[in-house]
Structure formats: C-alpha cells, structure tokens
Amino acid sequence: MQQPLHNLAFESASIMAQGQIHQPVLVREVLTFLAPERGGIFVDCTVGAGGHAGAILAASDQVQVIGVDRDKTALAVARERLGHYGQRFRAIHGHFKELSRILEALGVTTVDGILADLGVSSLQLEDPRRGFSFQREGPLDMRMDQGQELTAADLVNTLPEAELADILYRYGEERAARRIARAIVKARQKRPIETTTELAEIVRRVVGRRGRIHPATRTFQALRIAVNEELQDLETLVTVAIDWLKPGGRLVIISFHSLEDRLVKQAFRRHAGRCQCFPPWPSPAEARCPRCGAEHRVDILTPKPVRPSQAEVATNPRARSARLRACQKRTPTVREND
Ligand SMILES: C[S@@+](CC[C@H](N)C(=O)[O-])C[C@H]1O[C@@H](n2cnc3c(N)ncnc32)[C@H](O)[C@@H]1O
Structure with a gap:
C-alpha cells in the first residue's frame, strides 16, 4: 500500500x-x-x-x-x-x-x-516494520518499493517447496536450502509464517549455530533478492x-x-x-x-x-x-x- x-x-x-x-x-x-x-x-x-x-x-x-x-x-x-x-x-x-x-x-x-x-540501506534494515532483519521482530515484508505487491511472506507461504529451495540455494548460496525449505513448508501447514523472528527461528532449528554469522543470514538475503528481483x-x-x-x-x-x-x-x-x-x-x-x-x-x-x-x-x-x-x-x- x-x-x-x-x-x-x-x-x-x-x-x-x-x-x-x-x-x-x-x-x-x-x-x-x-x-x-x-x-x-x-x-x-x-x-x-x-x-x-x-x-x-x-x-x-x-x-x-x-x-x-x-x-x-x-x-x-x-x-x-x-x-x-x-x-x-x-x-x-x-x-x-x-x-x-x-x-x-x-x-x-x-x-x-x-x-x-x-x-539495502541501514534505514531499511533497522526499521522493523520493513521486515528486512531477522534480529528485529516485524512483518515478513522486505519490499524496497512499498508500492510493490509481492512480499517475502507471499513467497514463504505460497511457493512450492522446490522453488523455495532453489531461491535459497541460488540467491543465498545456502547449503541447507532443501532442509530449510522442507521445514518452512511443514511450519506453514500449521499456520502462515508471518514474522521475521518466526522465520529466523525455523531456520535456526534446521541449521543450528555456525560460526559468527547468524544461521538465518543467507535465507534472509535470498528472500530479499527474490522479492526485489535484485x-x-x-x-x-x-x-x-x-x-x-x-x-x-x-x-x-x-x-x-x-x-x-x-x-x-x-x-x-x-x-x-x-x-x-x-x-x-x-x-x-x-x-x-x-x-x-x-x-x-x-x-x-x-x-x-x-x-x-x-x-x-x-x-x-x-x-x-x-x-x-x-x-x-x-x-x-x-x-x-x-
Ligand atoms: C545501499 S543503499 C544506498 C545508500 C546511499 N548510497 C547512501 O549513501 O545513503 C541502496 C538503496 O538502493 C535502493 N535500490 C535498490 N535497488 C534499486 C533499484 N533497482 N532502483 C532504485 N533504487 C534501488 C534501495 O531502496 C536503497 O535505498
């Protein structure tokens, strides 16, 4: 809107x-x-x-x-x-x-x-309402242009599992893409995934903690690139x-x-x-x-x-x-x- x-x-x-x-x-x-x-x-x-x-x-x-x-x-x-x-x-x-x-x-x-x-800019990342960051609770949005219709929630809640895995692998270079996509599909069967922190927690449960970067970093990067066709x-x-x-x-x-x-x-x-x-x-x-x-x-x-x-x-x-x-x-x- x-x-x-x-x-x-x-x-x-x-x-x-x-x-x-x-x-x-x-x-x-x-x-x-x-x-x-x-x-x-x-x-x-x-x-x-x-x-x-x-x-x-x-x-x-x-x-x-x-x-x-x-x-x-x-x-x-x-x-x-x-x-x-x-x-x-x-x-x-x-x-x-x-x-x-x-x-x-x-x-x-x-x-x-x-x-x-x-x-993305810090203005976008640091505003929880924009949904770019897994560190702040907000809607799964990630649109750079607020007039665009497609949001990250649309992708996460509607894409077939294989397409979701493909996005995570191609745009996030995420090695656990298939496992994460499977976990997302399983979670959304119960109820839609609506917030950044919900999604980050699903990913964290699949990937665990690896090194210094947050386990959801690659997933969020991939979804952002896909939403904005970067x-x-x-x-x-x-x-x-x-x-x-x-x-x-x-x-x-x-x-x-x-x-x-x-x-x-x-x-x-x-x-x-x-x-x-x-x-x-x-x-x-x-x-x-x-x-x-x-x-x-x-x-x-x-x-x-x-x-x-x-x-x-x-x-x-x-x-x-x-x-x-x-x-x-x-x-x-x-x-x-x-
Ligand atoms: C890294 S920030 C730029 C920061 C800027 N150089 C500064 O000094 O404040 C990237 C900006 O590019 C915008 N952007 C990304 N893709 C774009 C596109 N295809 N067309 C126009 N703007 C875009 C984003 O909305 C964001 O505000």
Missing part, C-alpha cells in the same frame, strides 16, 4: 532524529572515480539516505545530482538532508531500469557520472548507464555479494569489448560481436574490485563485503564516428 507523503516526511524527520542515518561506504573511492570536482550532471541510481549524493554535491558548486530510489521513505530522507542544495539536487522515485525514461522526462541528454550502491536488472543498468554517459564519463557500481559482483564484472567486460565466445570474434575491439554483444564502449578502471580499508570496516562493519568497480566511456575514434 502506498504511504501518504506527509507520513513519509514525518517519518524521515523521526529517522534523522534517531540518528539511524545510513553510513555510506567507500566514499573517498567513489569521489576519486567519479571526479565530481570537474562539475556536471551526476546520477545516483540508488540515492538512499543521500550520503554519496551529498559528498558529490559538496565537491563543487557546478555539480547537479539526480537521485533515484525505489523506496519513498529513503527519498524523503535524502530530500530533507540535501534540500539546502536547492535545484542542484533532484530526487526521483523510480527503478534504475527506468533510467532512460527518468532522464528524458528531466530533459537531460547526457551525464558526467553515474553511481549505483546496490543492496539481480534481474543489473545487466540492463550497466548497458543503459553507459548509453547515457558522455565520452570520458564514469560509471561506478558498489556491490555487496558475489552474485552481484559477478554480474557487474561480466557486464563491464562485455562493454569493454572482451568477447566471451569460443572461438572469440576476430576483432571485438573494432566492432560488436554478433553472438555475445561484446563491444569496446568503455575502459575498465578497476582491473580488480576496490575493497574498503580495514579502518573503514572497523568504523562501518557493513562495508566489510563492499566491492567497487568503475569504468569510463570511451571517446569514439574518428573512424568509429564515420
């Missing part, structure tokens, strides 16, 4: 008062790659609470930021935090796969840099983002688990012209491979993903699994322009 806007404004003020603001990761590295001190238009496709967007805006008074998020509560927080930048900051509700529609509607033709900081549109994001960059413009993506990072790495390689076929297309640097679509549109700036320093992880444990990749749009050569 959609929340009225006045509730969102109230909520954002109370979130800020409680100091639950999301601490952005790898800020220095994001600024190094995006180089906003040059000025220009930057898009933050996952603006969240506006931490990265604020750092980009602060780099130069010649910078504008378009902040996109599918979560209206996060957008309200970003608007409140960055409102003092006036027209230089615009907050738009939407999914990053709609980037073209969003930029066209704003009359933008090209942009200087694009950032996507994937995954992996489906990453490839589209990379392609569309590169379309909108000016020559010399940069794309920076921060991911938080290996499934996301692998998709970003492969998409970057394809757009860097690295043919993935066997045998490879004879001259992928000159043209588009007709089979895998490899075409040399960007240069990769990060041969290996950039990881946070130990000092950053010590102050912000959420940064632990962050991996940043960046690429730069090529300037077409004269021949390519012909």
Whole structure:
C-alpha cells in the first residue's frame, strides 16, 4: 500500500532524529572515480539516505545530482538532508531500469557520472516494520518499493517447496536450502509464517549455530533478492548507464555479494569489448560481436574490485563485503564516428 507523503516526511524527520542515518561506504573511492570536482550532471541510481549524493554535491558548486530510489521513505530522507542544495539536487522515485525514461522526462541528454550502491540501506534494515532483519521482530515484508505487491511472506507461504529451495540455494548460496525449505513448508501447514523472528527461528532449528554469522543470514538475503528481483536488472543498468554517459564519463557500481559482483564484472567486460565466445570474434575491439554483444564502449578502471580499508570496516562493519568497480566511456575514434 502506498504511504501518504506527509507520513513519509514525518517519518524521515523521526529517522534523522534517531540518528539511524545510513553510513555510506567507500566514499573517498567513489569521489576519486567519479571526479565530481570537474562539475556536471551526476546520477545516483540508488540515492538512499543521500550520503554519496551529498559528498558529490559538496565537491563543487557546478555539480547537479539526480537521485533515484525505489523506496519513498529513503527519498524523503535524502530530500530533507540535501534540500539546502536547492535545484542542484533532484530526487526521483523510480527503478534504475527506468533510467532512460527518468532522464528524458528531466530533459537531460547526457551525464558526467553515474553511481549505483546496490543492496539495502541501514534505514531499511533497522526499521522493523520493513521486515528486512531477522534480529528485529516485524512483518515478513522486505519490499524496497512499498508500492510493490509481492512480499517475502507471499513467497514463504505460497511457493512450492522446490522453488523455495532453489531461491535459497541460488540467491543465498545456502547449503541447507532443501532442509530449510522442507521445514518452512511443514511450519506453514500449521499456520502462515508471518514474522521475521518466526522465520529466523525455523531456520535456526534446521541449521543450528555456525560460526559468527547468524544461521538465518543467507535465507534472509535470498528472500530479499527474490522479492526485489535484485539481480534481474543489473545487466540492463550497466548497458543503459553507459548509453547515457558522455565520452570520458564514469560509471561506478558498489556491490555487496558475489552474485552481484559477478554480474557487474561480466557486464563491464562485455562493454569493454572482451568477447566471451569460443572461438572469440576476430576483432571485438573494432566492432560488436554478433553472438555475445561484446563491444569496446568503455575502459575498465578497476582491473580488480576496490575493497574498503580495514579502518573503514572497523568504523562501518557493513562495508566489510563492499566491492567497487568503475569504468569510463570511451571517446569514439574518428573512424568509429564515420
Ligand atoms: C545501499 S543503499 C544506498 C545508500 C546511499 N548510497 C547512501 O549513501 O545513503 C541502496 C538503496 O538502493 C535502493 N535500490 C535498490 N535497488 C534499486 C533499484 N533497482 N532502483 C532504485 N533504487 C534501488 C534501495 O531502496 C536503497 O535505498
């Protein structure tokens, strides 16, 4: 159900008062790659609470930021935090796969840099009503966009056992996926599973305690990815983002688990012209491979993903699994322009 806007404004003020603001990761590295001190238009496709967007805006008074998020509560927080930048900051509700529609509607033709900081924010994780965390009792919701219909409770209570196991295995890399799915189906035969803590307890009983991470971590990650279809549109994001960059413009993506990072790495390689076929297309640097679509549109700036320093992880444990990749749009050569 959609929340009225006045509730969102109230909520954002109370979130800020409680100091639950999301601490952005790898800020220095994001600024190094995006180089906003040059000025220009930057898009933050996952603006969240506006931490990265604020750092980009602060780099130069010649910078504008378009902040996109599918979560209206996060957008309200970003608007409140960055409102003092006036027209230089615009907050738009939407999914990053709609980037073209969003930029066209704003009359933008090209942009200087694009950032996507994937995954959930602390605002979402720490609000028990959103149902993202197994550590806080709340409804099994997990929707990033509160206007979406499908919730985690729908998946948990209606999916066939095999499909549930498949989600836990694929998106959570959970080795006990089948046993957990069986336990979920058994429990829901008595009554629907409605809360985060109920589900966490079912998983804990199956898996037991393993090491430092909570036994329900992988199950919750898998359900969150499935509810929000987090992996489906990453490839589209990379392609569309590169379309909108000016020559010399940069794309920076921060991911938080290996499934996301692998998709970003492969998409970057394809757009860097690295043919993935066997045998490879004879001259992928000159043209588009007709089979895998490899075409040399960007240069990769990060041969290996950039990881946070130990000092950053010590102050912000959420940064632990962050991996940043960046690429730069090529300037077409004269021949390519012909
Ligand atoms: C890790 S947080 C970003 C935090 C932000 N960089 C900051 O400094 O506050 C990720 C945000 O991306 C949003 N998000 C995730 N997938 C999205 C998508 N496909 N389109 C738009 N926003 C998305 C989430 O709602 C969340 O607010």
